[in-house]
Amino acid sequence: MLRMLQAHGLDAGPTQRPIAAGAIAGTVATVPALAVLIGFQSLDAPARAIGTTALAASLAYTGLMLLGGMLYGWLFQRAANDPRGGWLFGMAFGFVLWMLGPIPLLQWLPDQPILRGYPAAGLLLAQLLWGLALGLVFPLIHRHLHTGLEIRPGSESRSTGPEAAVQTHVLRPLPSSRQPPP
């Protein structure tokens, strides 16, 4: 599946920094999400459940969403730069994170669901809003992180320079000319 996506051209390429862009975008997107979480008092019950304060829970949420943004950049790579589709990819990603993270941890695994009523709705809204903001700001942030179209020495020039003519990573490996045939 991953090879198919790579063949389709989703690899970010040498001028792009999707993970850095994801980290920054994920953190920036936490601002509106935290506002919703605080407004709906969605952090209070989880904080009580693990014996900490809402402030510590907010910081933990920010850290997790930073990682979430990095994961988004790593997964979507070039596609995350799409200014027309970014909002959708981000929101879908936020929804998936809600489904795979808070739902099992807060609602299924405990004896009783930790979040009920408006705090539960707030968590879903916050994750959707985080994803939406992430997808929207990612292309804008990434644009400023692109390295220029200058040729750089080192590994990049090996993949774009004349040696690229012998790249066989997409083909069946050829026997090495340095080793005698068996």
Added chain:
Amino acid sequence: MIRSVAYSRAILAGMAGAVAWEITARLLIWAGVPFFDLVMTLGTLTLPNASPGVSWLAGMAVHLLVGAIWAVFYAYFFWSVLPLRPVFQGMAFAFVPMPLAILIMHPQFDLMHPLIQSGQWPSSGLFGLSGGVHEPLSIGAGHLIWGSVLGLLYTRPVGYPTNRPPHLSKRPARARPLISSAAAPSDHRFMFATGIECSYPTLEDGRWRMDQMAACGHYRYWRTDLQLVRDLGLRYLRYGPPLHLIYRGPGQYDWNFLDEVSAEMHRLGIVPIMDLCHFGLPDWLQNFQNPEVPQALADYARALAQRYPWVRFYTPVNEMYVCAKLSALEGLWNEQCRDERAFVTAVRHLAKASVLMMQAIATERPDAVFVNSESGEFYQPCCPDPKIRRIAAFENERRFLPLDLLYARPVHEDTRAYLDQHGMPNEEYAWFMQQDVRQRSILGVDYYEWNEKLIDSNGQAQALGELFGWYAIAGQYYRRYRRPMMHTETNRMDARDGPRWLWRQWHNVELIRQTGVPVVGFTWYSLTDQVDWDIALREPLGTVNPVGLFDLNRDPRMVGLAYQHLVRLFGSELGKALTIEEVLARASQTAIWEARRHHA
């Protein structure tokens, strides 16, 4: 971008599906059938204390919004993936949100819902099953209704009806295009080029236009595109103005868009190789079976040369062989015929158009240079079966047919008989043989991995991949026509393999130059990714082919950097190569010498 998405159509289709779901649900609920009332659940979740009408409106708004979002998701990631009719594609896609709704959203809504939490409404349990199976079943049925409506309505994301073309520019036309100080090279030597993919054939008996400039976003981002050409260090650009949008009728031209583009090209010092007819015609000219096409295109060429007198490089008709074959022999584009006579007719008209266009342009600009771009084809017989060998030999002659007519080279006697049998009058053949438009021509040979074909034991052509390569195939074309050459198109469908393919194509060019063949240019085609070329534009699916130097977001691909690297590495050396004028003069002298030798 992996898919070209028609946003408004996807949103409307998703909302229509949501409406169909609600109509069905409302009718069944009124009829007393136990059916989960999704809209009222959403409405009371959003506004628990509102009146039923207001709750319904709120719920419907959320329902429409969710339906639209999933529809855009479908358009991006699912549409045309399965080989099913659109309605069944939509129904199949419904199985993606359906389990999420049944197993996740429905129980979670219970936990969020104030009326359920207060005990006023019953809970459906952890996975929504405690109220009986009718709730999950009705949610499933609702999704299938939504999916089938979505699939039915979301089709053809790229292109447009031929009678509803896009509006390109609202600025009024100036008397003459603005021309600023030019930074373009005064003498043209080896040309490192790229191109803007601009094919515009029609499908569905002329009712639907596949317009690559629209699908690839060029009409929106044309300024960015031109700047990217310069950012890569390139100056030469194969550029096909949208003939079908410019040429409105006999003597009627809408130059607004091209005026702006050409002024920007001039400002940036980009040298366009103007590609005047690229696989399509304006609606009023219908298709390549129309005998009025050659003269109409000649009129267009003259008008364009008059309006843009600084343009010097022209491709009158792009890939005549491919255009005739896919339009008249394989039934994919334009006239969509599948017979030999139609093919011969299309070839006659395309070749005649090319001749007349070159003559018309030369009248306006005697020093114009013509890059006659043609697909480099080759057919290899699979086995010693005489029948298979005959088919391959015939195809290997037929691939040259449009160029033979254009360059007044007498065709093989079997091909002559073929032309005669399929309706080419002797006088017309004689007319072609009397023309002489070669003097200022460069022969462009395009090459892709599917250009070499095997005639299999059933007599069918199968793509071979790169067997002999551009060096061998272009060499055949050179030996036949003895014109200066240019590698006018290549790319690779697998983006990972782009740099490797680029360098290998370039080494083909280097080797053939070392053997004395005057190659004056190289082209990676195109600047950006393309849409639906993996299926030869036969259907408007919107699949993005990652072949460009830049993707459709205008972010560089690895092959873009590789091409920049190549140009920097070889640019200075080839900057000292002979000028195009010198190469053309030498080719003319060689032709005269060979004619004398042949005569002697």
